[in-house]
Amino acid sequence: MKITALLVLKAAPEATDPVILANASDVSHFGYFQRSSVKEFVVFVGRTVASRTPPSQRQSVQHEEYKVHAYNRNGLCAVGFMDDHYPVRSAFSLLNQVIDEYQKSFGETWRSAKEDSSQPWPYLAQALTKFQDPAEADKLLKIQRELDETKIILHKTIDSVLARGEKLDSLVEKSSDLSMASQMFYKQAKKTNSCCTIL
Amino acid sequence: MQARHVQSSYRDRTDEFSGIVESRRRSIAPTAANNAPYGSGGRREDPRSAAANQSEFSKRASLIGLAIHQTSQKLSKLAQLAKRSSVFDDPTREIQELTVVIKQEISGLNGALLDLQAVRNNNSHDNDERSISRDTTSHSATVVDDLKNRLMDTTKEFKDVLTLRTENMKIQEDRMKKFSKISSKESANPFVRQRPLASKPSPSQPAPLPWANGSSSSSSQLVPSRQGEAESSPLLQQSQQQQQQQQQMVPLQDTYMQNRAEALHNVESTIHELSNIFTQLATMVSQQGEIAIRIDQNMEDTLANVEGAQSQLTRYLNSISSNRWLMIKIFFVLIAFLMVFLFFVA
Numbered sequence: 001m002k003i004t005a006l007l008v009l010k011a012a013p014e015a016t017d018p019v020i021l022a023n024a025s026d027v028s029h030f031g032y033f034q035r036s037s038v039k040e041f042v043v044f045v046g047r048t049v050a051s052r053t054p055p056s057q058r059q060s061v062q063h064e065e066y067k068v069h070a071y072n073r074n075g076l077c078a079v080g081f082m083d084d085h086y087p088v089r090s091a092f093s094l095l096n097q098v099i100d101e102y103q104k105s106f107g108e109t110w111r112s113a114k115e116d117s118s119q120p121w122p123y124l125a126q127a128l129t130k131f132q133d134p135a136e137a138d139k140l141l142k143i144q145r146e147l148d149e150t151k152i153i154l155h156k157t158i159d160s161v162l163a164r165g166e167k168l169d170s171l172v173e174k175s176s177d178l179s180m181a182s183q184m185f186y187k188q189a190k191k192t193n194s195c196c197t198i199l
Numbered sequence: 200m201q202a203r204h205v206q207s208s209y210r211d212r213t214d215e216f217s218g219i220v221e222s223r224r225r226s227i228a229p230t231a232a233n234n235a236p237y238g239s240g241g242r243r244e245d246p247r248s249a250a251a252n253q254s255e256f257s258k259r260a261s262l263i264g265l266a267i268h269q270t271s272q273k274l275s276k277l278a279q280l281a282k283r284s285s286v287f288d289d290p291t292r293e294i295q296e297l298t299v300v301i302k303q304e305i306s307g308l309n310g311a312l313l314d315l316q317a318v319r320n321n322n323s324h325d326n327d328e329r330s331i332s333r334d335t336t337s338h339s340a341t342v343v344d345d346l347k348n349r350l351m352d353t354t355k356e357f358k359d360v361l362t363l364r365t366e367n368m369k370i371q372e373d374r375m376k377k378f379s380k381i382s383s384k385e386s387a388n389p390f391v392r393q394r395p396l397a398s399k400p401s402p403s404q405p406a407p408l409p410w411a412n413g414s415s416s417s418s419s420q421l422v423p424s425r426q427g428e429a430e431s432s433p434l435l436q437q438s439q440q441q442q443q444q445q446q447q448m449v450p451l452q453d454t455y456m457q458n459r460a461e462a463l464h465n466v467e468s469t470i471h472e473l474s475n476i477f478t479q480l481a482t483m484v485s486q487q488g489e490i491a492i493r494i495d496q497n498m499e500d501t502l503a504n505v506e507g508a509q510s511q512l513t514r515y516l517n518s519i520s521s522n523r524w525l526m527i528k529i530f531f532v533l534i535a536f537l538m539v540f541l542f543f544v545a
Binding site for chain 1: 455458459462463465466469470472473476477479480483484486487490491493494497498500501502504505507508509511512514515518
């Protein structure tokens with residue numbers, strides 16, 4: 001469940017290559033010497049996928065052991081590199097959020113970008129770390145997970161309530177036996193008292 | 200033919216009956232020319248129809264018996280297939296086909312058996328008493344009962360095989376989960392709904408081929424959707440197709456929307472289940488509240504009884520320990536002795 005990289009690109013019309021607007025990647029799990037090559041690979045594949053994604057479409061491509069999810073919205077394209085276990089829906093909702101955030105913070109200035117911007121965008125880096133857990137990105141997933149937890153807790157509760165019921169049943173029996181015994185005791189006491197006044 | 204064999208164990212009198220019918224027919228035939236055509240026709244029809252009905256009945260019964268035998272054979276084959284619980288060679292399709300076929304046969308046999316019963320009732324109502332003897336009716340009733348019993352046994356076996364099959368499938372799923380969990384090195388979080396399904400569909404389904412057209416994507420969607428949120432596999436196949444054909448855009452969008460819709464449905468159904476659980480919990484707790492009240496009453500009764508008994512005993516103790524009565528009693532006893540003594544001596 002790992003996100004390796006998130007990219008925001010401007011998907012130019014078919015002929016030209018897309019222009020990278022923001023880039024955040026987490027290559028910590030690669031060896032030191034592989035990191036730069038992995039970054040290049042990310043950039044290249046991101047450009048390729050973004051150029052092949054038609055506008056207002058979502059796309060998922062399997063590349064070696066990564067799944068690349070791309071979402072193109074009116075020329076602004078967000079690309080994410082995830083592993084196979086990351087749920088696709090969460091990936092796309094994450095890309096949605098990234099695009100919304102980008103549009104909010106940068107307005108329309110990206111339309112005029114002609115070359116790769118190298119300024120890091122802190123939001124993207126934060127998003128990368130925050131959304132390693134797919135539940136953060138996808139509210140539905142979070143809700144489902146919490147509901148499942150609640151269901152399990154409720155099952156346990158019902159089990160304990162059933163046990164309580166059994167104990168209450170045994171208590172009721174014991175108390176009824178006790179009341180019977182005390183009644184016999186009372187009768188005996190009354191009998192010994194009232195019967196033999198002489199002797 | 201097992202049905203015929205069964206019939207012969209009940210003293211097969213069919214030959215006697217056909218002989219009687221022949222003799223009757225011969226005796227009626229000379230007089231038929233003189234009598235009114237309708238009456239003779241009716242009477243002549245009777246023994247023939249009786250014989251025809253009887254043989255029709257036995258024919259149907261034998262057919263039903265044969266069909267039951269065939270169904271039980273298929274059922275034993277199905278049971279064998281279901282018991283083969285290997286992880287990789289899963290004859291799911293065959294088992295499902297066999298199941299459907301057997302179900303159809305059983306329902307057909309049910310209907311045929313009902314028809315047979317109706318035919319028998321018609322026979323006993325339409326014909327006169329002289330052509331249908333008591334033996335025949337009891338014989339046919341016994342045959343129908345036997346066939347019904349055998350059909351019931353077959354149905355029970357079928358149900359057992361189905362339960363066995365579902366258990367085996369569950370075991371297989373657990374095993375698959377165990378294997379695939381080991382291979383993915385995930386933390387054992389029971390709340391994780393995403394199972395590493397990328398490894399799972401490949402060995403068990405031969406259908407998804409990467410060069411298959413868009414029509415296969417729907418079928419491959421159906422099977423993983425059975426397992427819950429399994430978007431990874433259809434999208435995996437679709438992304439492979441995309442690298443070769445670019446016509447899969449629209450199904451992908453639909454898949455995305457469908458997945459969201461499905462997840463929402465899941466959430467809604469989970470909430471319903473939760474509400475059910477809560478109502479049950481409330482019911483149970485209120486019932487237990489009544490029990491608690493009863494316990495309380497019992498304890499109060501006990502307390503009252505014990506207090507009454509204690510007062511009685513204290514009174515008793517007081518009466519025993521006080522000396523007044525005792526003195527009077529001793530005095531009376533002494534006086535009595537004195538009287539007796541004086542009386543007898545003096």
